[in-house]
Amino acid sequence: MAVVKLQRPKLNFGEKIYFGALIKGFFLTMTHAVKSLLGKSAGAESLASSGLGVTMQFPEQRWDDHLPEYYRGAPALVTDEQGRERCVSCQLCEFICPPKAIKITPMEIPSDDPWAKVEKRPLEFDIDMTRCIYCGMCEEVCPEQAIYLRKDYLFAGFSRAEMVHDKKRLYEIGGVRVGLVNKWNELK
Template sequence: MAVIKVKRPKLSFGEKIYFGALIKGFLLTMKHAVDSMRGKSRGAKELASSGLGVTMQYPEQKWDEHLPEHYRGAPALVTDEQGRERCVSCQLCEFICPPKAIKITPSEIPADDQWAKVEKRPLEFDIDMIRCIYCGMCEEVCPEQAIFLRKDYAITGLSRKDMVHTKKKLYEIGGVRVGLVNKWNELK
């Protein structure tokens, strides 16, 4: 195999000290500054910015109307139309979660309950939002469509304990989801 030697181009004095690149960057920055002072910033109208630049004034202005349809936010548990929990505690979401952010403790449904055929329900269902990477694998693997990624990007807490969403909080923020749930199907 032949070896090809490539010669480096000779740099001028200005190129060696990056003088041209510095001037070019400075002029571009000044152009954007002057445009924003004149109210002609590119993208300012679409973002409903304050007029000076394209910076959105969060939290007064939010991205809610600008989020794409495929946006994946924080996971939440949902109930059906009658307020029953959809989760059958199969633990598939716990097993498939790459950062191991989900922890489920299953419990039995009493034999005298109308839905005893379901066998299990979650006693505890915790999601550590600090560890969650919003990959959506939990939503994809759920056979009962009990967990959904909502369009929420502002998840805050003052301590690590606040960032662990319990079953109660997950149902609270998840709400009701309409549609067929295999868990409650009489024919199953």
């Protein structure tokens, strides 16, 4: 490590007695206060301010329309155009999940099912939303394009059990996703 010696800046008398800077500071903070009260803070408009500071006031005002494409909300399972649940319960998301929020119990698809050739799907698929950190690794690792982070972000519950999204809930949130790679549709 190189040692760099720094010289303290030489202060003149005005700077030393500190009052100039103090008054400048008061001026700055008061400007902010006044502008903020008038709703004219810098960036208030682009941040859709509520008229006080730059803050958007949440339950009444929402950012939903402005959410970017890459927004990472709740992870959810999707079905494809044919209504097939895309997840084959390979459990890679369970493996990669940094906070271990995902728990999957796989099952074999019964032979009388139209999708019996896929052989495997989740019997249970639980995501513990109290653990989920919305990192998107599950989406990234999924080889079947079955799990996506949606734009839903509003989750609250009165118990821990309520915060665990089961398979049904996950498909509700996820819905249908079209135009994905469909390797199971080829004729066999």
